[in-house]
Amino acid sequence: MYKIGIYGLGLIGGSIALALKKSLGSRIYGLDKFHQKEALELGLMDSVIEEKNLSEMDVIILATPVDSIPKVALQVLDACKQDALVFDVGSTKSKIAKAIKNHPKRGNYLLAHPIAGTEYSGPQAAFSTLFEGKINIICDVHETDESLLKRAKNIFNKLKMKTIEMNSTAHDKHIAYVSHLSHISSFMLGKTVLDLEENEKNIFQMAGSGFASTVRLAKSSPQTWTPIFVENKQNILIALEEYIDNLNDFKTILYRENKQKLKNILQKTNHIGLIIDKIEAQNG
Template identity: 55%
Template sequence: MERVAVIGLGLIGGSLSLDIKEVFGSKIIGIDGSLENAEKALSLGIIDEISTIENLTNVDVVIIATPVDTVSEITKQVLNVISDDTLVFDVGSVKEEICLALENHPKRVNFVAAHPIAGTEFSGPDAAIRNLFRNKINILCDIDKSKKEISDKAFLIFEKLGMKLKFMKPAEHDRHIAYVSHLSHVSSFMLGKTVLEIEKDEQNIFDMAGSGFESTVRLAKSSPSTWTPIFTENKKNLLSSLDEYIKNLVEFRSSLKEGDKDEIFKMMKETNHLKEILNGINKNY
């Protein structure tokens, strides 16, 4: 793990760089479409040098942490130049498209499709932090399509960074993540949009935000550059989850309009079960 390249120096790429540098003492080669980002990452000590994809002929690992609609194309370019023992992995939030796109690439065995479930609502090199991945789940898709030396190298990195591994088929991953993650983001963004449209007086939003609004719209601070491609790449699954969500809101609205307290109470009581499910998070980790 002497030389590790990171393409995309935002929250995830930058945080991976910091951890890998600390844990393995690696030299980090940074690549970013924005020279400003790359230089900021260099000045923050996140990376050790700035380079380009063509120069990645002699590195141990390449991490692709760019917006999901660019991952397939960039990964192909990377696989075309790397050596036989270079591990390439991505960290994108949508997995079916990338796995399909690389299926027949001669260097497919060098690639691992990963999705570490970690992040904050912040973005860019400034948002990079140490230990972002400690005790977090990392979902690996189609791991049987990587050769053993490559998956072993990936497991070693993920383990040393404190991640817990979970294995899924790409389609299965995209379906689950649409409901549990992507829908949460849409829900939060649209809540924020609704309140901004109605509340012309921003002081009111500020004053009343402690009433539950602040945590519920936390995700609406997320980067549109990151999330627009995630939503469109996972369109099919996100549309289904949105349909279910809108259906439930319309049903709630109808119960409220009728003043059906029993039904409203029942819907909330059943949903309270999430308490036990989410408490597991603190219990097990």
């Protein structure tokens, strides 16, 4: 049985801990700068990772905020045993890839990104079935030792994820569109309406389920998302620019009351419905 260490026992790290305790019966060693006590009390971890036991771990999982991962990754690679598997579950991959590129134990490391989460965060938000049926993206797999890659895939199977491969540059570009941009659009929609609410009370009684759905991601944790946005800044700025361009085009077409053009755009965009149905089927 693997000895498993997890850095960061929030929604993601905590859910991995619960799932692996359940499926592998593993003892979880954990370390959490912010919620150590809570994670212990909730049973997300059994013991604390200490300098003296770090070298005993077979698998070390990094689930801390994404901007802290490069530093932790290097420290863990320095200290882990020769055949330990180290992987992170951060939402951006290129900067981590770059940080560990020349480490002598680069082969011990795997870049992973499980596409799973909720708008809640912290140890209390963790639950063991979070990953079931979800997509997991692993990047630059040729850089990871074959036997350790196999070990990682075994763990992802235990989490019941569907694993796909991609290079880290493509990952960061695409995830900017299908995840980071939707968080920003949601946050800024929430902000725009809250700004108005300051002067006009009770407009929210007018809001329906459509508004709630569109703005749901604005509940997401600032502690998690500020670093993600900054780490993937270059790709997000491009995606955001395109989104703003589309909104400005829409504004112009509406201003001119060009109904046919407006209808054509909405009609073409309706195609997203098929994609949503697929995503929802994929997420059970």
